[in-house]
Every structure is written in C-alpha cells, then in structure tokens.
Amino acid sequence: MPRMLVLAVTIAGLCALAGSAGAYPRQSEISRGRQLAIAADCTACHTAEGGKPFAGGKPVETPFGTVYGKNITFDKDTGIGTWSEDDFWHALHDGKDDEGHHLYPAMPYNYYTRMPRRDVDAIYTYLKTLPAVHKQNKPNDLSWPFSWRWLMTFWDWLFFDKGVYQPQPQQTAAYNHGAYLVEGPGHCGACHTPTGFLGAPDRDEALRGNEVEHWYAPSLTEGSHQGLGSWTSQEIVHYLANGGNDRTAAFGPMAEVVADSTSKMSDQDLHDIAVYLKSRSAPKHQESDGGKPDRGPMSAGHRIYNAQCAACHTQGGGGQRGQFDSLKGSGIVQADGPQSVVHVILTGVQAVHTEHRPTAPAMPAFDWKLTDGQIADVATYIRNAWGNRASPVAAGNVADMRDAIGAKAGP
Amino acid sequence: MSGTTLPAVDVVLVGFGWTGAMLGQELVQAGLKVLALERGAWRDTSNDFAVTFAQDELRYYYRHALFEEPSQGTITFRNTPSQHALPMRELGSFLPATGTGGAGVHWNGQTWRFLPSDFKVRSHNEQRYGALDPDMTVQDWGVTYDDLEPYYDKFEYLCGISGQAGNLNGEMVPGGNPFEGPRRRGYPNPPLDMTYSPELFRKAAHDLGLHPFTAPAANMSQPYTNWLGVRLGQCTYCGFCEKFGCGNYSKSSPQTTIHPVLLDNPDFELRTNSTVLRVLTDSTGKRATGVLYVDDQGNEYRQPAEIVVLCAYAYHNTHLMLLSGIGQPYSPESGKGALGRNYAYQVVSGVDLFFDKDKVFNPFIGAGALGVAIDDYNGDNFDHSGLGFIGGGYICLWNTNGRPIETQRVPPGTPKWGAKWKRAVAENYMSSASISTHGAVMSHRSNYLDLDPNYRNIHGQPLLRMTFDFKDNEHRLSDYLTDQAARVGKAMNPKQVHAKYRKGNYSIVPYQTTHNTGGTAMGADPSTSVVNPYLQSWDVPNLFVMGASVFPQNPGYNPTGTIGALTYWSANAIINRYLKSPGPLMQT
Numbered sequence: 001m002p003r004m005l006v007l008a009v010t011i012a013g014l015c016a017l018a019g020s021a022g023a024y025p026r027q028s029e030i031s032r033g034r035q036l037a038i039a040a041d042c043t044a045c046h047t048a049e050g051g052k053p054f055a056g057g058k059p060v061e062t063p064f065g066t067v068y069g070k071n072i073t074f075d076k077d078t079g080i081g082t083w084s085e086d087d088f089w090h091a092l093h094d095g096k097d098d099e100g101h102h103l104y105p106a107m108p109y110n111y112y113t114r115m116p117r118r119d120v121d122a123i124y125t126y127l128k129t130l131p132a133v134h135k136q137n138k139p140n141d142l143s144w145p146f147s148w149r150w151l152m153t154f155w156d157w158l159f160f161d162k163g164v165y166q167p168q169p170q171q172t173a174a175y176n177h178g179a180y181l182v183e184g185p186g187h188c189g190a191c192h193t194p195t196g197f198l199g200a201p202d203r204d205e206a207l208r209g210n211e212v213e214h215w216y217a218p219s220l221t222e223g224s225h226q227g228l229g230s231w232t233s234q235e236i237v238h239y240l241a242n243g244g245n246d247r248t249a250a251f252g253p254m255a256e257v258v259a260d261s262t263s264k265m266s267d268q269d270l271h272d273i274a275v276y277l278k279s280r281s282a283p284k285h286q287e288s289d290g291g292k293p294d295r296g297p298m299s300a301g302h303r304i305y306n307a308q309c310a311a312c313h314t315q316g317g318g319g320q321r322g323q324f325d326s327l328k329g330s331g332i333v334q335a336d337g338p339q340s341v342v343h344v345i346l347t348g349v350q351a352v353h354t355e356h357r358p359t360a361p362a363m364p365a366f367d368w369k370l371t372d373g374q375i376a377d378v379a380t381y382i383r384n385a386w387g388n389r390a391s392p393v394a395a396g397n398v399a400d401m402r403d404a405i406g407a408k409a410g411p
Numbered sequence: 412m413s414g415t416t417l418p419a420v421d422v423v424l425v426g427f428g429w430t431g432a433m434l435g436q437e438l439v440q441a442g443l444k445v446l447a448l449e450r451g452a453w454r455d456t457s458n459d460f461a462v463t464f465a466q467d468e469l470r471y472y473y474r475h476a477l478f479e480e481p482s483q484g485t486i487t488f489r490n491t492p493s494q495h496a497l498p499m500r501e502l503g504s505f506l507p508a509t510g511t512g513g514a515g516v517h518w519n520g521q522t523w524r525f526l527p528s529d530f531k532v533r534s535h536n537e538q539r540y541g542a543l544d545p546d547m548t549v550q551d552w553g554v555t556y557d558d559l560e561p562y563y564d565k566f567e568y569l570c571g572i573s574g575q576a577g578n579l580n581g582e583m584v585p586g587g588n589p590f591e592g593p594r595r596r597g598y599p600n601p602p603l604d605m606t607y608s609p610e611l612f613r614k615a616a617h618d619l620g621l622h623p624f625t626a627p628a629a630n631m632s633q634p635y636t637n638w639l640g641v642r643l644g645q646c647t648y649c650g651f652c653e654k655f656g657c658g659n660y661s662k663s664s665p666q667t668t669i670h671p672v673l674l675d676n677p678d679f680e681l682r683t684n685s686t687v688l689r690v691l692t693d694s695t696g697k698r699a700t701g702v703l704y705v706d707d708q709g710n711e712y713r714q715p716a717e718i719v720v721l722c723a724y725a726y727h728n729t730h731l732m733l734l735s736g737i738g739q740p741y742s743p744e745s746g747k748g749a750l751g752r753n754y755a756y757q758v759v760s761g762v763d764l765f766f767d768k769d770k771v772f773n774p775f776i777g778a779g780a781l782g783v784a785i786d787d788y789n790g791d792n793f794d795h796s797g798l799g800f801i802g803g804g805y806i807c808l809w810n811t812n813g814r815p816i817e818t819q820r821v822p823p824g825t826p827k828w829g830a831k832w833k834r835a836v837a838e839n840y841m842s843s844a845s846i847s848t849h850g851a852v853m854s855h856r857s858n859y860l861d862l863d864p865n866y867r868n869i870h871g872q873p874l875l876r877m878t879f880d881f882k883d884n885e886h887r888l889s890d891y892l893t894d895q896a897a898r899v900g901k902a903m904n905p906k907q908v909h910a911k912y913r914k915g916n917y918s919i920v921p922y923q924t925t926h927n928t929g930g931t932a933m934g935a936d937p938s939t940s941v942v943n944p945y946l947q948s949w950d951v952p953n954l955f956v957m958g959a960s961v962f963p964q965n966p967g968y969n970p971t972g973t974i975g976a977l978t979y980w981s982a983n984a985i986i987n988r989y990l991k992s993p994g995p996l997m998q999t
Contacts, residue, residue, distance in 0.1 A: 308463075311462060311647045311649065311659055312462065312644065312659060320634045320644045320645055321634055322634065322636070322642055323634050323642045323643070323644045323660065324644055348457065348461075350457060353671060353675065356640065357640070357642075358639070358640050358641055358671040358672045358675065359640075359641050359642040359660075359671050360671055361456070361457075361642070361644075361660050362456065362457030362461070363457075364457055364461030364462060364463045364464075364658075365463070366463060369463055
C-alpha cells in the first residue's frame, strides 16, 4: 500500500510536471515540503545514525532525560500512516499528537507553531511520498516527574506561545521571510535562546546564547564580542551554506545542522536569514566588562598557547583564513559560557565536509595532554587575549566537562 | 582457483598513495566506478599524525610508524649477479610506506621537474658525446618535456608548490632556476622564506658565478586552495616532514590535496588491509580480468575489473608483474626481456660545514624542501667532455630539520660516543650545516629486479630480488658533484669542511633516499620497455602502471613531480583515447 501511494503521488507529480497548464503543480508542492522539512531539520531527531530516513530512534539528550525521535514515516502500525493532515497540523501547531496527548517540547512545536497551515501541509505531503518504514518507537527515558506527559499541559499553559508568524508590515519581505525561517521551521532558538525554569525559552533573551548538550550555542545577535556584530551578511550565508567562512568552521552540533539542513537550503533563504539576524540588537548586559582575569593564568595560558595552539591559530590569534579558525574576535570563544571552548580543547573537533568546503580539517584532542588547570589557563587566555573579553575559566569547569563528556584523564 | 568473486568495477587501482588518489579522482570524474585496494591501514591527519603527537622522532623515524613492515614482505638484495641475495630484514637505504597516502604522507616535499634533456638521455648524449658505454642500458622515455609540461603544471597546482619560476615561456626570470624547461606560468605559491645557512650558500654560489635559486617545495608558503577546492594551511617550519606526516595540513599529500573530495564520491570505493597477490588474466594472457587479493584475515577475493592499474610502490609494481606472469622477465646474460630491467636509484653525498659560534643557524626552523639549490651540474647543463660520465645532479643546502635525536653533526676526528662526542654535538648543533648532492643513476646491464629463487613472503610467493651496485658512471658523477659542493662550501668560509664522498659498493643499510626507480620501464620500443609512453602495458592493453617504476633511468632530481606529471599524462590518454576505443594506444 505505501508503495502504491508513493507511485500514485509520483505519477501525479510527473503529470503536473508534464504541463497541465493551470492545474496546481503537485510536484512543486512536494518539493516545497521537502525544502521546508530541510529548513525544519526534521532529520536531526527523526533519522537515527545509519537508520532509514525519518524512521525515528535518534536519542535527544535533555536536562530531564533522553527523548527518542519518533518514526514519522507513513507506516500504519509504527509511524504516522493513520494521521490525517489535521492530525499533523495539530502536532506542529498545537503540540498534540493524533490522540490529543501533549508532545514533549524536545519536539520544537513552540517554534513550528509559527508555520502557516499550507507549509505544514506541504511537509505532510512530502513525508507521505517517502517509503514507509516499519520500526517501533523507542520509549523515552525521562526522570520523574517529567515522565508524566500530562504535566505538559501546565508547561504549555505557562510557556507555549501559540500562533502563526505574523509578518511585520514595516519590514522588508527579506526580513519577514528570514524572521519566519529563524523563529519558525529553523527553530534556531531551540539551542541559541537561553532557557529558564523547566527548559522554557526566555523570550526576552531570544538568540542570546545558551548551553546545549555540553556545548555553548553562541549569541546570534549583533554583539561585538559575543554574537555576529562583526560578521557581514555574506559571511553568515557562507557559514550556513558551506559549514564555515573565513573566520570559523561549524563544529559540534552546528556541524550536523549545516550538514542536514542549512547547506541544503536555497541561497535566497540563507540571505533572508542573514538579513534578519543582522537586525537583532545586542543585549546590554553582555557587553559590559566582566573584570580582567588575573595575570597568573593569563601568562601561563599564553605560554601554553604558544607551544600548543599557535602553529595553527597563529600567535596573533587570527588563525589562517578559511583553514584554521580565528580566535581573535570570535563570538564563540568569548561566549558567556565557556563550554564550547573547553569541550573543543578536550576532545578536538572536525569541521563539517560540504561541497564547497571539502577539506574538513580537524583539531586534535588535548584531553590526554593538558591538565584541567592548563586547559583552564589557556581557555582564559584565548578568551582575553588580542582584545577578546570574557569571564575566566576555572580548573573545576574543565574537570566537570571532562566527566560530563567522558573525555580522557589528563596527564 | 581460490577466492570469492566480487561484483565487477570499471577500474581497480592497486595501491592508494599519490598515483592511486590522483588517478582515482580523474577516473571518477570521467564517470567510472573506481575501487582502490590498499594493503595498509586508513591514515588521516587528525587520527594518525595530529599536531599533538606528530613531532615524535622515536615513533615515526626510529620505530618506522608509517613505513612498510619487512616481516609482511620484503626484498632480497645483492650487489652483483654472482652473489647470493639475502632478505632485507630491516628498512635502511629506502623507506617505502604502507597505508593510505603511501610515501606521499612522509615525503619532504622536494618537487622538481626533470630537464628536457633528461627525457632523451640516450639520443641527446650520443649526439653530443658519441657512443655510450655498451653496458649502460639508458633509453629515451618516449615522452618529451613539452608533452608533460601541462601535467607538471596540473600537479604543481594540485599541490600548491612554493617556488620561483626561472623560465616562463622561454623568458628567463631572475632568482629562478635558469636551466629548467619553459613553464607556462609561475608556481602557485611564492618561494618559502629562507633561513640563514641556505642564504650563505646562495651568496657563495652566486659569487662563484653559479645560479642559485630557492628550491621548489610542497611545503606551503601561504594558505592555499587547490583546483579541487581542498585547502592547505601555511607551513610552520617545524622541521618534521620526511618520515613524518604533517599535522598542520601544510605539506601536500594525498590526504591534504585529494582525499576529502575523492572519498566523498559515491563512484569511488577504498578497501584497506587488502593486499593484491597478482593480476588475473584471461586464457589468452592478453587481457587482465581483475586482481586476486587477500584481506587481513587471510580471506582471498577475486575482484573483476575492466581496467587494472598498478599504483603500488615502484619495486612492488615490478614484483606484481613478475608474480602475474605478464611480460618477459629480463635476463642480464642475454639482455633480453624488459620486465625488471633498468632498475636504478640515486647516488647522494654530502659536505658538512662547521662554522664559528657566531654563525647561528637555528636548524630547527626547517621544512622538508626549505633550501637553496644550484642546477649548474645537473643533467647536461654543463659540458661533460673528458669527465667520463653522463648526467649530474642538483646541489642544495637544505634546512629540512634540526630534529634533536637525528641532528648530530660533528667534525671528523670526534669520538663516536662519550663526553667528547656529546660536547661536540652541543657545540656544533647551532653552527653547522650540510650541502647535499643528488646524483643521477644511469641504468646498467647488471642492475635489475627478478624473483628470488630461495625466499618467500607470508603469502608463499617468491620475494623480489634486487641486484644493484653503483657503477663507474655513478662514482665519477658523485665525486664530481661532491667536489663542486665542497667548492661552494669553502666559499661560505666555514672553519672546517668535511666532504663525504660516496665510496665503494652500494650498501642497503644506511638511509640514502626512497627513490627506487625502473623495473617496468616506459619507452617506445617494446623490446626494452614494459609500458608504452602512455604507461600502458605492451602485453596487456587494459593494464596500466603508474609511478617511478616506469622511469628508464633516474635523473638527478627527486621523482615525485615527474610521477605526478606522468600520472596525469596517462590519465588523459586513458580518458580521452582508451575509453573511446579500448586497445593498444601505440602499435608495436
């Protein structure tokens, strides 16, 4: 049956392509749905590593336990094969499944709610064309009381701001489309917006940076130390399209976002995203001076930096254009939270491989080579050298991170 | 016959070093399904030679982390046909690699073009100097410098070679090598910044009326993006190139120039830990049907393919041809047969220079191809009348490294160990330098490769037997080059000059160079060559052979630049001629 359905839809699409002028182009609806599913990065949670597309099973770590992405292929027994377009709309718009149960907000319905009905229908149409996969969903592994799904009623009541994106008439079409992508399907804030009580996004602080899965998703506002203040729109587009620009490469969770989502989006979409992000003013508190770090860690960090880091990142911290990241002026280096800096030094990272940036150079792990204190000193140094400014890092922060991510013991 | 038969591919590449990666990329771009079989393991920068541990002399140099392991298969060696050859149980004179990237991982990066006259060694020298020694089996290559120029250019721009052009389309450019063949455009990157001791060499050579230039280097003088879109970083002059992988992405290697694009191509497949035992042929013996290989569990597989390309290390290519029974093995007695004929090497020497302590050279600021060279005594750039030899070599003051364990340059007369030796090492570390000579080896009737009748490898196959010695031409050539190097050295005004002439028989024990050439020589005459000028087997037209095994003799340069050019030259012939009409690209 599912195969018949695919066939039927494909034939319908081909017929539309064959040029029945005036009829609604069904194939274009499918491809629009596909583009929206890419922008929404459905695959990030709904495709397990090495698994069939959208058949679920990918673990998503939250502060409250592990949630497993569900099978959203159109298999009748294990997927969403019995869902109507209305059911699908309710899930994305209202955060409720086909039986009216509340979804966990690991599914970012609080962002998808910004999508209008015709976009949600397009995704539904697209998903329906894909092969149905018979694969049972894995039960979530949440700690009590979060395992009580009905409690989400209160979460929604407290935090869920339902409603389709409303264009701002005084803004350009590019701004509105970019804002829609960022606030809606792109759900950038799911990582980049600070979360408060019960993991709810702090809307006043939207896109101002947040810790996520032992990384720090940096500020996407116009801050000069943190944020994208010194980035041009073109640099933002290059970063999202190619997994990096002349300043920095995408790594960690963002590398996956680039690989699965942004590198497959249209240049127009990415341009509009950049227009919107460049309009986000910097938060006031983040730009204040947090005080200078002590000279001891700075001079120790400087020595470690010259011996271990400068060969690639250069003594002035500027890196090598397009190959080794610039630490000087980097928003992620100077982020409120030092998690990404410490994480990268401990485990190393590899840049994402994309068609236009195929090299994917890697930074090696230093966990086995540097002590907690040494990593703290060098992290403090790079956060405060060359005009950078950010809070110092303590050895205890490094020790905690080492434990949390299972890095090797130091020397 | 044993072995599971696997699904067929268009092309199977035997070995995945430089030539395998270059050819793989060209052939998948031409739309073919390509499989590479590599006997060694997967190797990449971040896992195998990251900056955090790349500079480890014990691991990489003294414990041979990147080299082939003789217990898995070695050669036997003797100087002359009358001797009993013995197995080489430890690497010494040369260091073939194993694993992806091959020796391209651990080379220095000295990237030369051969001289136009190098490709016509027999006809050129006979014309100028009369008949050659009848035991010298040198021959013309069947390709010319002009044929290869576009492909040299392509390889240099793949790698991002740093250098100074000397001859741009016939126009001489000051500061470059005036003896080089004309090049269509300059190097992709400017020459490396130079350290002190090579600059002293430059001045002395210049004052003697010679023509010094900064040597061409596969070490990046600046960040570089090649025509495949792959990026390299700027060299840090850490001095860990030869015998090491580069942790900084700043030495050209298959990893840093091709792998990121090729391995992403769905038409390409790599199988590591897959040792090819022989090329399979059909009942006529005129067509290769694929290869037989064994994995690291001892399982054998038959891999069918339309085209088989040998991309293994030079003497392994010859070995595979011999084991596969393709072509007529060379006999030194009759002079008949081309397979195994024309094995050659390199004759190298050095001149150590010891200066007063006020000359501080900081030898640790090094790079694999950081140096100033002269080509005045290479090839036929000088008159050989009355000298008693043909060919030559470059003379160069390299500052490749000042690695702490390896760098122990002491004046003659110093004890070999003990307190005095230690003091001499310490006193001379900063203020000494060496000039190298890099001499050609002309092929000779009694230098060749064949199958050993006594010793076998772990697969039960006969080992390859190497019969090689330096002949009169090499000794005269090397002595002459060493004299010239010492002359320049003296003009640098050191307090002591120690010329180390290459005397006596060739020894396989001390390290010299990993420049083994010949065995499957190329040429236009099938009686003296194994492959035609397109590197296609004369006997089996769907079999091609890449690498230095096709050199008919070895000029006075490092081979990699020419290996690169020949590979692209052959790839062009395969794609634009062979695929359109499979069959011999040159009639016998």
